[in-house]
Amino acid sequence: MMNHPGHGGDVPVAKRRRCVEPAGAAAGIPEDVVEQILLRLPVKSILRFRSVSKSWRAMVADPRFVRLQLHHSTTATRRRPPSMLILSDWNMPQEQMGTICFFRYPGHGVAAVLAHEMTWSSTVAAADGDGAADWDGAADWDIDDDNLEDAVDGDVDDDSNIDYEAIDRGLPLHCNGLVLLRSMEKYSTMLLVCNPATKELAELPACTPDYFGVQAVGFYADQSTGKTKVVHCFIRHCDKTCTDYSIGCEVLSLGSPVWRPVADPPYLVMNKTSPCILGGIYWIAGLPSPPTGSCTTPGMLRFDVCSEEFASFPSPPFMERQELGDVYGVLTELAGKLCYVHAPADDKVELWTASAAANDEGGGGPRWSLHCTVVLSHSFDTILPFTYDYQGGIFFNVDCATIYRYDVERRVVERVVDMLEEMTYFISSRYKLYRRDGEWRHHVIQYSESLVSVQAN
Template sequence: MLTKNLSEDLILDILSRLPVKSLLRFRCVCKAWCALITDPDFVKMQLSRSLATNTNLILILEEYRKIFSVDFDVCEQEAAVKLDHPFKSPIGYLVLASCNGLVCMFDDDGIVSEFRKEEVYGTFLWNLSTKTHKKLPFTPIEFPINSRYAHFTAYGFGYDPTTDDYKVIRVIQFYGARGFINDSNYSVSEVKVYSLSTNSWRRIEDIPFLSIQHRLGVFTNSAFHWATIRKTGVMGPNIAPSAIVSIDVKDDEYREVPLPDFVDDKFHMAIGVLGGQLCMLSNFSTVRVELWVMKDYGLKDSWEKQFSIEQPSVLGYFDKYIKPICYSKKGEVLLETKPLVEKSSGVLVLYDPHKGRASNLRLRHSWITVIGSLISLDAKDGAE
C-alpha cells in the first residue's frame, strides 16, 4: 500500500485538508480509508479545518426555485452549475440557510390562511456535497381564536455544540381581520424549533419584539440573530430596526445584543457573520455605510468599527439594503446589495477596505455561502 510508511496521524492530517469531493472518491481506495473518512471524529476534524481556514467555500444561488453552485474564486454567473436539489414543489418562495455544510430549505409563499393551515410547505435538510437529504416532519400552525391569516416572518438554521444537534427555527406572525393581532403593539406569533436528534418540533415562548426584519436569521455563537423593531416602536415603511434580538439554541432564551453608541441613530441595520464573529452594517442613507464587528460576543464595548464608506464615491447612493456576507481569502469583504423590498434580487459587491475600492461581481439573485462537509443526516439520509 502507498501509505504503509506513513503514520495514521500524518494520513489524517493530509486527508483532512482535502476538499469533500476528493474525500468521497478516496473512500473507495480501501476499507481502512473508507472507515477513516466516514468516522465522526474525522468528519468533525475536516469541517473544523475548513471553517478555520475559510476553504472548501461554495456560493449557492437561488433563482426562481433553481439552485446553482459557483466557485468562490471565480464568482461569475457564467460559471454557475445547476444543482439537482430535493425541493421539487413549484409553489411558494424558496428560502435557503446553511450551517456546517448542510443547507436548510424552507418552502414559503408568505401568507397562509386558517383554511389552508394543513398546507404548510415542507422543509428539507440537504448536504449538497454528499447529495443526501432529509425531509422534516410536518408541523401544523396553531392559529389563535381571533386569527384568520399567518405570515411566515423568520427562519433560522444552526448547530448546538453542547448536544451535537442541528436545529431549525420557524417564526410565524398572525393577522386578524384588520392586520396584526396585537394588544398595545404586542403582536402574537408562533415560534417552533426542530431538533435533528429527536426529529421533532416543539413550541417555545413567543418572540418579545414587534417585528423581525429580513426573514433569514444570522447564526453565530450558538444563537440565532435578527434585526428587529421593538414592541414599543411605531411601525412604518421608513422605520429602521432598533435592536438585535437573539435566541440561544441551548436554552431557547431570548436576549438583546447591545449595540455600539452612535451619534446619529437614524440608520438601516443589517447583520451578518464575518470570521465567525457577529457583525453589523449600519447604512446612514445618502451619507455613509459603517461596518462593525463584535470582537467579544455579548460585550457592548467590544464592538469595533472596521471601516466607513462615504457615499456616493464607492457604492453609489445607499438607499438600499446592504448586508455583509463573508471575507475573501485576500481579506476583502463580500457584500450583498439590493433594494429595500422583500424577495428582490441582490447584487454581490467585493469591497477592499485597504484600497477603499469596490467592484460589482457578475452574480445576482438570492444566495448563501456553504462549506463543503461530510456531516451526516443520520440513518435516514436521502429519505423522502
C-alpha cells in the same frame, strides 16, 4: 485463462487482482498518515476513496473524522481565497421551482461551475428525488402592504407597523457545510437543508404556520451535543396596531420528526433569517413604545442556544433615532463578530460590528462600533455582505445581481461581476447553462465543505 507461474497454483489473474491490498496498506502507510492525507482532500475525493477498503470506509464514516474534516476545512478557508457558492435563481418571483443549483465561484473572473443540482418533492427527503416541488403560486419575494392585508383578511391595513420589505429578505444560512433554505412563498412552511458537497437534501418537518405567512429562522450547531439545529419564530396573532400580539418559538434537531416548543420571544421578531455567533442567535425586534404600547420602537433580542431563552441585546446607536418602519435591517457574521448592515442613504452602507459575547474583555457587555462605510457609484435596493477574505476584503451581493468587493485597507470599492449579464454558468467543462429572459435572483454565501449529514448528526 492464463495462469501466472511461481505463485503456488493455477490462480486466475483476474481473480488474484481483486484480492490485492490497497496501495496504502501494501506500502505500510500508518493509519494516522492516511487520515491526514484524506483530511486535506476535497469532499468529493474523500467520498470516492471510501471504496478503497473497508478500513478507509470506516475511517471516513467515523464521527471523529467528520469533526476533524470540518475543523480543517473551516480553518483552511481563513488562509485561502474565499470559497463561495452562488444559489442561482433561488426564490424567483413568478416562477415555479423544484430545483436548487449550487455553483462554485472563486471570487474573481466571470465563470461559475456547477457544484450540484438538487430536485425534490414534498415527500422526498433525498438528493436524488424524481419529482419537483409542488408550488401552488408565485414566489412571494417582496411583501408589501397589500400582501400583508390579504394575509390576515383585512386585519392589517396600510398603517401596520410591520414592514417586512424593510427588513432582510430571507437569506440562505450556512452552518458547518450545510445550507438552510426557506421558501419565500407566502404561508409556505417549507424548509430545506442540503449539503452540496455530499449531495444530500432533506425537507424538514412542517413548522408552525406564521400569522402573516413569513417564517423567521436561525441555523446553528449545538456545541454541547454536536447536533445541528434550526430555531423558528412565528407570530400566533397580531392586531393591526401591533399592541395585542402573541409570538412563539420552536427548535428542531436535524433528524427529529417534530419541532420542540421553547420559551416565547418577549417582542415581535422582524428579520427572517439570523446568524449564530458565539452561542447566540440575534433578531431585530419591534419593541412597545409608550404611551400607546404599539411596537414602533426598533430593538434587538438574543436567543441563547444553550439555555434556549431570549434576552435583550444592545442596539447600534443609530437605531435610537429610528422608527421601526425606517429600519433597513440585515444581521450577518463578519470576521467572527455580529454585523449590522445599516443603509443611511440610497448609495451608502455602514457595517457596524459587536462582540457577541455576554461580556467583552473590557467588561460592561458588548459594544457596537462602526467597522467601515461603503459608498457605491449608484443607488441600490439591497446590499448584503457575505464573506471576509484573507486579504482584508469584504464581498457584497448588491440587489441579488452583482458582486462587489470592498478593500478595507485601501477603502476602495471594486466591481467583481454581474451575475445576471456577465457570469457564465458551466454545468460541465464544455456546456454552459443558458438562461431564459426574466427577473432572476442570485444569492451568494460563504461556504466550507463538510461531511456533516443533513440527517441526525
